[in-house]
Amino acid sequence: MAEPVWIGLAVVGAALWGGILALPWRPWSTREALDAERSGDDLGDVTVLIPARDEADVIGQTLRALGAQGHGLNVILVDDQSTDGTALAARAAGLANLSVIEGAPLAPGWSGKLWALEQARRELATPFALLLDADIELAPGLIATLRAKMKDEDLGLISLMARLRMANFWEALLMPAFVYFFKLLYPFHIANSKSSIVAAAAGGCILIETRALDAIGGFGAVRDAIIDDCALARAVKKKGYRTWIGLSRSVVSLRRYTKLGTIWNMVARSAYTQLRYSPLLLFICTLALVVGCWLPPVGLAVFPGPLAKIVSAGAIAAMVLGYLPTLRYYGLSPAFALAMPVIGSLFLAMTWTSALRYWRGERSQWKGRSYRREGASNG
Numbered sequence: 001m002a003e004p005v006w007i008g009l010a011v012v013g014a015a016l017w018g019g020i021l022a023l024p025w026r027p028w029s030t031r032e033a034l035d036a037e038r039s040g041d042d043l044g045d046v047t048v049l050i051p052a053r054d055e056a057d058v059i060g061q062t063l064r065a066l067g068a069q070g071h072g073l074n075v076i077l078v079d080d081q082s083t084d085g086t087a088l089a090a091r092a093a094g095l096a097n098l099s100v101i102e103g104a105p106l107a108p109g110w111s112g113k114l115w116a117l118e119q120a121r122r123e124l125a126t127p128f129a130l131l132l133d134a135d136i137e138l139a140p141g142l143i144a145t146l147r148a149k150m151k152d153e154d155l156g157l158i159s160l161m162a163r164l165r166m167a168n169f170w171e172a173l174l175m176p177a178f179v180y181f182f183k184l185l186y187p188f189h190i191a192n193s194k195s196s197i198v199a200a201a202a203g204g205c206i207l208i209e210t211r212a213l214d215a216i217g218g219f220g221a222v223r224d225a226i227i228d229d230c231a232l233a234r235a236v237k238k239k240g241y242r243t244w245i246g247l248s249r250s251v252v253s254l255r256r257y258t259k260l261g262t263i264w265n266m267v268a269r270s271a272y273t274q275l276r277y278s279p280l281l282l283f284i285c286t287l288a289l290v291v292g293c294w295l296p297p298v299g300l301a302v303f304p305g306p307l308a309k310i311v312s313a314g315a316i317a318a319m320v321l322g323y324l325p326t327l328r329y330y331g332l333s334p335a336f337a338l339a340m341p342v343i344g345s346l347f348l349a350m351t352w353t354s355a356l357r358y359w360r361g362e363r364s365q366w367k368g369r370s371y372r373r374e375g376a377s378n379g
Helices: 003-022 058-065 086-092 110-123 142-152 169-185 210-215 218-222 229-240 259-270 280-303 304-331 334-359
Strands: 046-052 074-079 098-102 130-132 136-138 157-163 207-208 243-253 362-366 369-372
Touching: 003 046, 003 304, 046 058, 046 110, 058 074, 058 086, 058 130, 058 136, 058 157, 058 259, 074 110, 086 098, 098 280, 110 218, 130 142, 130 210, 130 362, 142 207, 142 243, 157 229, 169 259, 169 334, 207 229, 210 218, 218 229, 229 259, 259 280, 259 334, 280 304, 280 334, 304 334, 334 362
Parallel strands: 046 074, 046 130, 074 098, 157 243
Antiparallel strands: 130 207, 136 243, 157 207, 362 369
């Protein structure tokens, strides 16, 4: 091929990463963040709703962390058909104001988590509800900090993306990128504005006004959603409430991902859902990741002519610069940014796994339940 063609290919890769850096809403930035700043507050107006299915190994740590939030906090835990003694472990934590509900069998048309939350909602009697995953540990004062921001900024829903575990190689390689790609798909700056174009939430930790939850008709409004957090934020926004999402080091996931396969299944259970089950969006995603992740390094290595190599090097620099803020935020080595071609390829393969499973009839699978394209089943 003629040299202009090589230069043109190099420019495509550079334009993709340079364009991400130049976007005015800065999806690569970590400026939307919130950590615990208050402590000792009266939390009698907040009820924590926890759906728990086979979480005996972590639920005690989660509940003990809630005990350090402030006085008066109410907690409702729904034991969603667990087989490992989750309810016993919860009661053994000794948390005051804890109610444990034995969850009913999964209702048709519901996802498991939302069905458990709906059962807890029926017992809700406070102005605020904190939706908390059973494997999330909160730093002291975090709930009071969330409530203060919600009141100060007149929000109907506020959520924080948990700091995922990044202890082993696969976690450190892929978990920060999971957050990074999520922020590219759901730019926090736009999601936090009044615009209805983007609505986003992080399901591990969501504080919502009870009146906003009632206004949408409870969790039944999103009963079969796989990406239930963003669906909930969208429903709340449609009712005229503002929402806010940010990063946090004060919300910590206790979930361990000891090998690549566990991360693979975690991503694959919802990746194609994020693309709205659209073959066209899957093609665009594939093209973007192949062009963005492989064209720059291939161009630097094999494209002839100095200009093509210079442009390719610029593309690599933009790719690295865009990812560095996320790595810095989580205290990880900047060297991981150089692995973006491998990281992008792995996430693309996970996305295709998700698509293939969907085409075989499976929307998602989690916690021993399989959700078919026709609707939810008990699995």
